[in-house]
Amino acid sequence: xxxxxxxxxxxxxxxxxxxxxxxxxxxxxxxxxxxxxxxxxxxxxxxxxxxxxxxxxxxxxxxxxxxxxxxxxxxxxxxxxxxxxxxxxxxxxxxxxxxxxxxxxxxxxxxxxxxxxxxxxxxxxxxxxxxxxxxxxxxxxxxxxxxxxxxxxxxxxxxxxxxxxxxxxxxxxxxxxxxxxxxxxxxxxxxxxxxxxxxxxxxxxxxxxxxxxxxxxxxxxxxxxxxxxxxxxxxxxxxxxxxxxxxxxxxxxxxxxxxxxxxxxxxxxxxxxxxxxxxxxxxxxxxxxxxxxxxxxxxxxxxxxxxxxxxxxxxxxxxxxxxxxxxxxxxxxxxxxxxxxxxxxxxxxxxxxxxxxxxxxxxxxxxxxxxxxxxxxxxxxxxxxxxxxxxxxxxxxxxxxxxxxxxxxxxxxxxxxxxxxxxxxxxxxxxxxxxxxxxxxxxxxxxxxxxxxxxxxxxxxxxxxxxxxxxxxxxxxxxxxxxxxxxxxxxxxxxxxxxxxxxxxxxxxxxxxxxxxxxxxxxxxxxxxxxxxxxxxxxxxxxxxxxxxxxxxxxxxxxxxxxxxxxxxxxxxxxxxxxxxxxxxxxxxxxxxxxxxxxxxxxxxxxxxxxxxxxxxxxxxxxxxxxxxxxxxxxx
Numbered sequence: 001x002x003x004x005x006x007x008x009x010x011x012x013x014x015x016x017x018x019x020x021x022x023x024x025x026x027x028x029x030x031x032x033x034x035x036x037x038x039x040x041x042x043x044x045x046x047x048x049x050x051x052x053x054x055x056x057x058x059x060x061x062x063x064x065x066x067x068x069x070x071x072x073x074x075x076x077x078x079x080x081x082x083x084x085x086x087x088x089x090x091x092x093x094x095x096x097x098x099x100x101x102x103x104x105x106x107x108x109x110x111x112x113x114x115x116x117x118x119x120x121x122x123x124x125x126x127x128x129x130x131x132x133x134x135x136x137x138x139x140x141x142x143x144x145x146x147x148x149x150x151x152x153x154x155x156x157x158x159x160x161x162x163x164x165x166x167x168x169x170x171x172x173x174x175x176x177x178x179x180x181x182x183x184x185x186x187x188x189x190x191x192x193x194x195x196x197x198x199x200x201x202x203x204x205x206x207x208x209x210x211x212x213x214x215x216x217x218x219x220x221x222x223x224x225x226x227x228x229x230x231x232x233x234x235x236x237x238x239x240x241x242x243x244x245x246x247x248x249x250x251x252x253x254x255x256x257x258x259x260x261x262x263x264x265x266x267x268x269x270x271x272x273x274x275x276x277x278x279x280x281x282x283x284x285x286x287x288x289x290x291x292x293x294x295x296x297x298x299x300x301x302x303x304x305x306x307x308x309x310x311x312x313x314x315x316x317x318x319x320x321x322x323x324x325x326x327x328x329x330x331x332x333x334x335x336x337x338x339x340x341x342x343x344x345x346x347x348x349x350x351x352x353x354x355x356x357x358x359x360x361x362x363x364x365x366x367x368x369x370x371x372x373x374x375x376x377x378x379x380x381x382x383x384x385x386x387x388x389x390x391x392x393x394x395x396x397x398x399x400x401x402x403x404x405x406x407x408x409x410x411x412x413x414x415x416x417x418x419x420x421x422x423x424x425x426x427x428x429x430x431x432x433x434x435x436x437x438x439x440x441x442x443x444x445x446x447x448x449x450x451x452x453x454x455x456x457x458x459x460x461x462x463x464x465x466x467x468x469x470x471x472x473x474x475x476x477x478x479x480x481x482x483x484x485x486x487x488x489x490x491x492x493x494x495x496x497x498x499x500x501x502x503x504x505x506x507x508x509x510x511x512x513x514x515x516x517x518x519x520x521x522x523x524x525x526x527x528x529x530x531x532x533x534x535x536x537x538x539x540x541x542x543x544x545x546x547x548x549x550x551x552x553x554x555x556x557x558x559x560x561x562x563x564x565x566x567x568x569x570x571x572x573x574x575x576x577x578x579x580x581x582x583x584x585x586x587x588x589x590x591x592x593x594x595x596x597x598x599x600x601x602x603x604x605x606x607x608x609x610x611x612x613x614x615x616x617x618x619x620x621x622x623x624x625x626x627x628x629x630x631x632x633x634x635x636x
Contacts, residue, residue: 045071045099045124048152052076052092055118060088062110069106070097071122093120095155098199101126128153128174130195130208138215140301141185145169145178147195147208157198158207162191169195187217187305217305218244218298225291229312232342233395237278238291242298245272249296253277256288256311264289285397286316317399318342318368318391328408328463332379336372336407343368345392353391358383359409380411380466411466412459417478418536421494424483426536431462434472438634439546441478441537444500444553444598446485446492451552453621455479458630461623470635476544481537491515493533497525501594503538503601504528515592524596541602549602549610550633556590557616558583562599565609570636574611577629 045051057063060075061084072095075088093106101124109117128149139145145160145167151174158169160178162185169178176195185191191214195207222241225231240251251268254261266279275293283289293308322339330336336356344350350365354372358381361374372385385407389400416425440458442451456479462469469475480486484494491514492498501512501524512523529535541549548570561571561584568584575582583589599610611633615622 040105040119040121043093043120043122045093045104045122047099047125047128047155049154050092051094051122052090053120054089055091057088057091057108057118059086059110061085063108064111066107066109066117069122070095070099070104071106072096073106073108073120091120093122095199098197098204099124099127099155127156127197127205130176132195132208132210135210135212138213138300139180140215140303141183141187142181142297142303143301145180147176147178149174149176155199156204157201159196159198159203160193161196162193162212185214187214187302189214215300215302218242218246218296218302219305220293220308223291223310225310225312227310227312229310230315230341231283231312232315232393232397234282234397236280237276240275240277240291240293242273242275242296244302245299246270246275247297247299249275249293251275251277251291251293253279254290254292255284256290261290283314285314288313315342315393315397316401317397318344318393319399320387320403320405323385323405323407325407327406328411328466330377330383330407330409332377332409333375334373334377334409336374336385338370338372338385338405340368340370340393342397343394344370345394345396348392353388355386355388356383357386377409379409379413381409383407383409408466411463417540418532420482420484420533421531422484422487424487426478426481426483426533428540429459429462429477429479431466431475431477432469432471432473434470434474436472437474437476437544437546438636439476439478439541439544439549440552440630441481441549441598442552443479443486444481444537444551445498446480446482446488446490448491448552448554448615448618449486449489450554450615450617450619450621452479452486453619454552454615454623454626457621457623461627461630468631473634475634476546478537482533484533492520492523493531495525495531496520496523497531498523499531499533499537500598501525501596502529502531502534503596503598505596505600505604507600508596509593512595513592515590517592528596537598538601538605542606545606546608548633548636549599549608550613550630551599551610552613552615554615555618556583556614557581558589558612558614560584560589560599560612560614562603562610562612564603564607566636567603567609567611570609570633571611573632574613574629577632578613578625580613580616 043053057075060078065073071093074092076092077089078085079087104122104124105119107117107119128151131148153171158176160167160169162183165183167179167183169176191212193212194209196203197205197207220240221243224239253264253266264279266277268275268277290309290311296304318340320338321341324337344365350370351363354363354370356372359374359377361372364371385405387403389402391399412429412431415428415430417428418426440455442455455477459477462475482493482499485492498512508528509524511521513519525531557580559571559575559580559582561567571584572582599612602608602610
């Protein structure tokens with residue numbers, strides 16, 4: 001208002017003066033105006049903020065910039081007459097291109113012409129530099145990377161380039177804050193990085209180039225719950241230990257039901273390298289849970305490398321995990337041990353929950369085991385161990401589901417019918433108590449191991465299915481008639497006598513030939529029945545007088561009757577059921593001489609039937625091939 005008043009006053013004065021005075025005055029004003037505006041005006045350019053100078057400009061709306069300067073001029077603080085700008089008091093400058101250090105000029109004149117032109121000489125300093133000493137230490141990957149500048153900068157933008165990726169770096173006065181998290185860098189890795197200066201979305205120069213090392217990731221080194229753990233107690237908290245001091249993290253506990261997750265209400269506290277997750281409600285028994293940790297921030301700024309998850313389960317009540325006896329074959333005097341997955345209650349009366357039916361027993365417990373002891377139980381007696389609901393663990397967790405286990409005492413007795421030349425026992429397994437015996441023998445030749453293996457498998461089958469043995473039958477199995485030969489894998493016994501050539505038959509011979517037709521002096525024994533094994537077998541068979549004897553050999557794949565009693569039909573049946581060839585009465589079944597055999601002795605001396613079976617394998621028991629036929633012979 002004051003200036004306007006002055007201008008009006010000057011205007012009135014001029015209108016009153018005569019022309020001979022006003023014309024020279026105006027000429028002087030024009031000359032002064034021209035001189036004043038043609039002189040270069042120094043301007044100190046600033047990166048920190050606006051670059052403005054006090055400059056009176058008449059009719060500023062008519063002013064235009066001229067030349068190839070990197071700057072634009074703009075007048076401010078104008079005085080108007082109505083809508084007409086008469087004069088401006090200040091001129092400000094903005095960069096229209098990246099400022100270059102040195103002197104740069106911009107001219108301003110009415111209509112951009114020469115008259116009244118004012119030239120401004122800019123002194124442009126070098127742009128701010130970046131201080132990168134702080135980047136020597138490892139840096140976090142998830143926090144803004146802060147880099148100090150030597151001065152404030154409102155002119156340039158900045159960006160960080162790593163592995164062909166760009167992170168924007170907004171300027172805050174004299175610092176840049178690079179969004180390094182957007183680069184998804186790997187913790188613990190090193191990268192070559194460069195800070196780039198940008199103007200109008202174009203790179204105009206590299207500020208700094210530096211090798212950056214990321215902080216190593218924080219790791220879980222210990223936890224009170226681990227993958228696959230089953231928890232038996234009633235916890236109210238879990239602890240997790242890290243390799244670094246932790247500031248915060250999102251720790252959650254979820255109950256897992258298929259794809260469904262139900263979060264457990266909990267709180268977390270952090271103490272240096274340890275975090276503790278606490279909850280008030282008991283965890284559901286028999287349920288699965290997942291503990292997860294994410295959004296962790298360590299004191300040094302590092303995070304977890306990945307989402308941490310561990311899955312565990314919470315047990316139900318005490319559950320039997322092992323029983324020291326099988327479904328069959330329990331000893332007649334036995335302590336059955338039940339092993340539970342957790343310690344049993346110290347205060348509960350175990351007799352209220354565990355029982356044994358079938359035999360009398362005493363029951364006790366210790367820690368995670370229950371002991372059920374019986375003495376002199378009858379042979380082949382079924383018994384059942386039962387556990388009713390309500391059994392508690394030491395942590396007072398109740399098992400509500402009943403449990404039972406059935407077993408049976410051993411169904412066979414073992415007898416030693418004699419000893420080998422080297423003192424090894426010849427063992428017989430005896431099943432049933434009927435008056436008609438069926439005798440199964442194997443490995444009278446020690447190198448025919450498949451015969452022994454079949455007999456042992458047959459013993460297991462009889463034990464498992466002892467109740468299927470006919471009531472009128474007694475089944476006897478002798479897996480190895482020649483234990484010395486079996487022990488060293490040879491055909492003959494320790495005296496080099498073929499036991500199946502040593503029996504007192506009409507065709508007995510002292511000197512024999514082997515299956516390869518090699519002569520063996522005294523291979524049939526010095527006299528019939530000279531060997532202790534032969535004597536034991538003969539004595540046992542004579543006393544037993546079996547309804548049928550089955551003698552097993554290998555490896556021809558034959559069934560041959562001794563032609564005593566009903567052996568012809570039995571041999572035919574066995575061959576038909578197994579697929580072996582029935583070679584009864586066939587001449588040339590073997591290409592070596594045979595004499596003094598066990599099966600012929602049974603016919604000649606006892607008048608009883610026998611079937612010789614040659615298995616088709618020298619190693620395999622061929623049990624599945626023979627199983628049905630073995631049972632058929634037992635029932636014959």
